[in-house]
Amino acid sequence: MQPFPFCSNNIHSTNGRNLANGKIHTGHAVNKILKDIDDEDKYSSKSIDFIKDIINQLSVNRADEYNDWLYVCFAIIGACKKSKIGRRGCSDLIHMFSEMCPKKYDEKDIDDWFDDNYKKQMEREKCQYGYSYLIHTCLKEDKPEYIVTGK
Numbered sequence: 739m740q741p742f743p744f745c746s747n748n749i750h751s752t753n754g755r756n757l758a759n760g761k762i763h764t765g766h767a768v769n770k771i772l773k774d775i776d777d778e779d780k781y782s783s784k785s786i787d788f789i790k791d792i793i794n795q796l797s798v799n800r801a802d803e804y805n806d807w808l809y810v811c812f813a814i815i816g817a818c819k820k821s822k823i824g825r826r827g828c829s830d831l832i833h834m835f836s837e838m839c840p841k842k843y844d845e846k847d848i849d850d851w852f853d854d855n856y857k858k859q860m861e862r863e864k865c866q867y868g869y870s871y872l873i874h875t876c877l878k879e880d881k882p883e884y885i886v887t888g889k
Contacts, residue, residue, distance in 0.1 A: 790831065800876060
């Protein structure tokens with residue numbers, strides 16, 4: 739798969755494929771992604787792919803432990819807000835993450851949780867969690883080999 743066009747060829751899709759040399763570069767590349775996401779609404783579909791790639795690298799334990807699941811879900815909503823991803827796309831991402839733990843996944847429970855929390859989070863002036871939490875906390879802890887700091 740080709741690298742995302744807004745990533746300056748620094749990040750490739752992670753669904754069994756590789757990131758640039760198997761790693762996410764947290765310096766310039768991630769800052770460029772986030773700047774592009776801020777600057778251009780047209781990147782929302784690419785942002786969904788980027789979030790999916792992060793989710794695919796997370797530990798199943800994050801979906802299994804309630805507090806971890808909760809914080810990741812809030813971070814997904816925050817990332818969706820930043821990227822101007824709509825309600826349906828955001829819900830799909832929450833379901834994708836939640837399905838990582840099939841023994842606890844219940845579609846209706848996730849829909850109910852999402853309905854109760856999505857609007858509240860989107861109306862907040864500033865989300866407490868988002869891309870930064872997904873990359874610099876979750877991904878860094880779960881797959882440190884995918885993180886390279888610096889330029």
